[in-house]
Amino acid sequence: MLRTELCRLLDIDIPIIQAPIVPGACPELVAAVSNAGAIGSLGAAFRSAKDLTNDIRRVRQLTPRPFIVNHVVPLVDEAAFAASLEARPTAISLALGHQPGLIKRVQEAGLRVLHQVHTVTQARQVAESEVDVIIAQGSEAGGNCGMVASSVLIPQVVDAVSPIPVVAAGGVADGRGLAAALVLGAVGANIGTRFLACEEACVDPAWKQRILGAQSEDAVQLTFWQELFGAPGAEAFDVVPRALRTPFSDEWLARDVGGDAERLRVEIVKAVRSGRIHELAPFTGQATGLINSVSPARDVIDAILTQAEDVLRRASQLIT
Incomplete structure (x- = not known):
């Protein structure tokens, strides 16, 4: 089994986060990912407090496993944010902006805080708020992304925010991508596009x-x-x-x-x-070129894990 610090922090078995891709990250996808041993993320963007509460309730009907609720900082709806804190998911993730007050409220509620960034400067700013995990997203990602490729962003962020664990995002769609992220110093991968092409994803x-x-x-x-x-x-x-x-x-x-x-x-x-x-604008990352099937989320996660373990075993044999 491939276990990292991310597994311990979020009480999961596999160091994979399903990105909060809206509208694909519906309760069915979130629950399927969590039930498979990774962790699903429910996106709050463009959802009212009532709709978000109903979605969280639906996730809990489908899985007893940990899950995350994501908020887009520039678009935060106060009622929806308060409702997500009251619902007490395993963690709250924040993206596309930095507002220390939101981080503090999550911490005061006793929940884990994950925060996505796109540059080293942003990572250092977020690290000052002592978040639990920083997600470093490279320019390969779908949806809103920065300008720096994952291969150079991830190790720089790892060095800049240590000992805060870093999760890689952008360009990961198979086990080779997960293995590469771990070798670059990350403790897991945040995956979006591959999960869009899952049977449970709620997109056309x-x-x-x-x-x-x-x-x-x-x-x-x-x-x-x-x-x-x-x-x-x-x-x-x-x-x-x-x-x-x-x-x-x-x-x-x-x-x-x-x-x-x-x-x-x-x-x-x-x-x-x-x-x-x-x-x-069908938000999709460059990892699209690696995807050739619409599969159940569990099959996707199992395949990624199996390939990552195989890649890492073979890589270790290069050392004599």
């Missing part, structure tokens, strides 16, 4: 099929996004979404947003709320 089947058919170069950064939603505020991290190419993204990557910004903002928000975001 067309999105899953696009992941299977895409190459890594088809997952592009939507550099026009900041023109639509503005520069990040003081609490927000500077990130750019990565998604599979669509006619929508091809058009706006090739032309100036200009006076169309407000219309496009409305169109995107409507797509998110109606579950149609995959038609405009």
Whole structure:
């Protein structure tokens, strides 16, 4: 069995976190991942306190195992955040911004705090709040990501925040990726795109099929996004979404947003709320090129674990 400090901290058997991919991270996926011995994450973004509470209740109906609730710092809904603290999941994870007050509230509630970052500077800022785990996300990741590749970001963050354990995110979809993360000094992997292509993920089947058919170069950064939603505020991290190419993204990557910004903002928000975001921007990482099947979450986790253990055993034989 492959056990790390992450397993001890979160009371899990396998050092894998399912990323809180919205809308894919529904209770069914979260529970399936946790039941398989890893840990699932429920995304709170765009959910009301009532909806989030119902989702947490549903997760607990499906699994007795640990799980995480994630909040996007620049979009935190106060009622939903309070509801998640009251529900007492195993941990709260925070992303896309730094607000020490939120971290302190989680700590005062007696819950573990995980915090995602994209640069060494951000990691040092978050480390000052004494979080339990820092997730270092490389630019290969889907959704909102930074500009530094995982292979150079992870070891730098490990060195910068020691002894706080670091989890790798971005570009991990199989056991080789998990093994590489561990060799770079991480204590586990935060995986998103691979879990989107799971039977339990609550996304349109067309999105899953696009992941299977895409190459890594088809997952592009939507550099026009900041023109639509503005520069990040003081609490927000500077990130750019990565998604599979669509006619929508091809058009706006090739032309100036200009006076169309407000219309496009409305169109995107409507797509998110109606579950149609995959038609405009199916958030997907470069790991898409490694994925060739839609499988149950348990099968995905078992395959990753088996391959990682095999890779690490073979690597150890290189030392004479």
